[in-house]
Amino acid sequence: MEIDQSTIQEKAGPLTRAWGLLKVLPGKAEAEILRVAKSIKKLGKDDPRRITHSLKVGLALTLLSLIYYLRPLYDGFGTAGIWAVLTVVVVFEFTVGGTLSKSLNRGFATLVASALGLGAQQLASLFGDKGDPIVLGILVFLLAAVSTFMRFFPQIKARYDYGVLIFILTFSLIAISGCRVEELLEMARKRLSTIIVGGATCIVVSICICPVWAGETLHNSVAANIEKLASYLEGFGGEYFQSCERSNSDKSFLQGYKKVLNSKSTEESMANLARWEPRHGCFRSRHPWKQYLKIGELTRQCAYHIETLNGYINSDIHAPLEFRCKIQEPCTQMSAECGKALKSLASSIKTTTVPSSENVNVENSKTAVQDLKIALKAVSLEHDQDLLQILPAATVASILVEIVICVEKISESVHGLSNLAHFKSIEPTVSPEKPHRGSIKPVSKGDSDHAVITIHGTSPDSPGNETPKAPKLG
């Protein structure tokens, strides 16, 4: 296509071409503007915090302009006020944790580097006028090289990367500047005070106006990821076993899990930033952020299995109807109960309540695994099955069993989180959808192995394809 158009354009004269371009331009520009406007709207809609963040940055910068316009302040800071503006632009991050980490890194690094820079100057001055630049050059070289290498350490990179950068910067500036010590002290004082003003402005604006907490974001995204898997699993049974009938319905729930596959880096950086944040909402200052990474890891593990499972959903080879009918009930049950368990775990994370109702679902899914085993044993007795034909369906069943194990692990890790973070304990309200018989007490982590609750007579219409309400937790 592109080649065709260019040959046509080459044949036409330059005037004709320009005219053609002019004719096309308004339409194209309009389409482009529409496209951009749409994507702007989508960006803002996807996460309205982006809009408030942008306004906050504008506000912080405008606040600092006051430093320049209010004379008393201006006289106090002088042109070093430039550093306050610079600090705001560089330090203001989307999350409170990011802003705090950068501000503190910047402040401390400037402090340490100033002191070291002064020391380096004193040391170099011992070597006389000729030796001075050489010694300073060597010192700058060594310090820059060593600090740069330190930035490759994963622990330092995760938490102090920006600090090391500012350290190199300030040290070089002070060591190289060649000013007298008194001048330098004055300069360092001014720079530090402006950085403090700039950093403080950022921190105050960042915390006081619609704060975006990295910890809260991590908390919610872990819960949301679990929910995505839940949606998939709840819908899977209906989709796989009745794929022909319902090909037109909305299948977006089958794609949601894909975002979970690559969630690792985001979660890790959020956890790193969350450590900088003070107590907020229901999160203490030493909230067990690492546990979220564990849950995230297990969630991804489950997502990998689902990815493999998903390959079979549109498989061409359909197992004999008879075999499918036999495993349909336990498979749908396993998948749906896993989905419900995950939904319930996600909602317990969201509401920071001790997870309890998911136990029923986990046990139900285990029962379904046993049912499956019985069904499979029955199959082997009949002698009329072709293993090759039933293999895809059998594989689906086998992967579902793995998913059940995975969901149990997720459940344990969420229980671990609930212990570590002291989630609120709430008497489980009975889920309206599934009246369970016999008494069920909330089972804490560790007990879960012993609490075998077998539920007989599950309603045959419950698993599958309509979205069941997550058991309410309060």
Add this chain to the structure above:
Amino acid sequence: MEIDQSTIQEKAGPLTRAWGLLKVLPGKAEAEILRVAKSIKKLGKDDPRRITHSLKVGLALTLLSLIYYLRPLYDGFGTAGIWAVLTVVVVFEFTVGGTLSKSLNRGFATLVASALGLGAQQLASLFGDKGDPIVLGILVFLLAAVSTFMRFFPQIKARYDYGVLIFILTFSLIAISGCRVEELLEMARKRLSTIIVGGATCIVVSICICPVWAGETLHNSVAANIEKLASYLEGFGGEYFQSCERSNSDKSFLQGYKKVLNSKSTEESMANLARWEPRHGCFRSRHPWKQYLKIGELTRQCAYHIETLNGYINSDIHAPLEFRCKIQEPCTQMSAECGKALKSLASSIKTTTVPSSENVNVENSKTAVQDLKIALKAVSLEHDQDLLQILPAATVASILVEIVICVEKISESVHGLSNLAHFKSIEPTVSPEKPHRGSIKPVSKGDSDHAVITIHGTSPDSPGNETPKAPKLG
């Protein structure tokens, strides 16, 4: 443990405690120093480019110190020379692409923002002494808010994030500074020239001394990832079917693939940086970097399947020996041939030669799939198998079939890369290990569907556990 120690410490007097601490300290410090030294050594060994990068940053900074010490230069730049040092520290990145992208972003953003800042000052001056700060404040607010929002666009974030940051910074500085226009022009000129000096120093040092090309890194890491999967698949057959005998041997090859699972973000950022790089080595300036992302995506897809497969390698449930023996041959064959195909693809990427010898392996693995089907059909005829017992082994076989499909897709995408990037075409030298019968011509993309090469009489000892040499490509 921790609680115990603290209670003991609380009981002892402060002096005893201090003495105890002093006694423990040297030993602890020594252990800590040893640990740090080890991790430093490991960091350097894992990627020696880290060491050269650190030295390069030191060198660039020391070079710029010259600006301060050589008087003529100093007189030319004045204190604005500070910006040159700042530029080096902030702009010097690990890869050439990173350095280029930051330098160019910084340069252009400063240029545009300076012009806009001057315009804003002129505009504000129309409103008189009282209106001036208000208008400027509003302009700074609007520009900062809009630009910050723009940073959320994925395309802008990926390529121009730093530029937008510097744009906000420079515009605010100039708009707020309140200097006269002549002063500003002088300031802008100085800043730009120092940024150019700083940026140019970085670029020259970055390119001329042991350059780290983002493109090359991406190229190699995609190949290395494929190789990791290859190692797994080549070893899988031996590991799964003879797991009891060889439990002591080195199993690190079984873990390598795990790094592939989370490679997406690294690959994407490398591809973004690679676009900034000029022609280098065998990479043209418009090298198809996007195709690497496609290959990477498919590689991860395959890694997800392997992750599921890996769950069965230590499975407790062992299928009846009879069944395992039946599927062992085709399964080991499938896995080993896939491994060989991937090894060959990886080496063809590494040597930038048209992949050819992998066709044989892909076809062999397809043949093995057919063999497996025959074996499975045979199973169903015997009536003495318990489906439940053979399910894990059958699932492994089924997932291996998926992996064969995946490997074929990877092969296609590598062929696509070889077409787009004009890889060298080399007559395939016959692999010494597997003399193939009949003529095999290198099959280009698109033809691959029709080139069915069936090889009879594959040596029974070839698949499995010893590491077969990758077919040589030149």
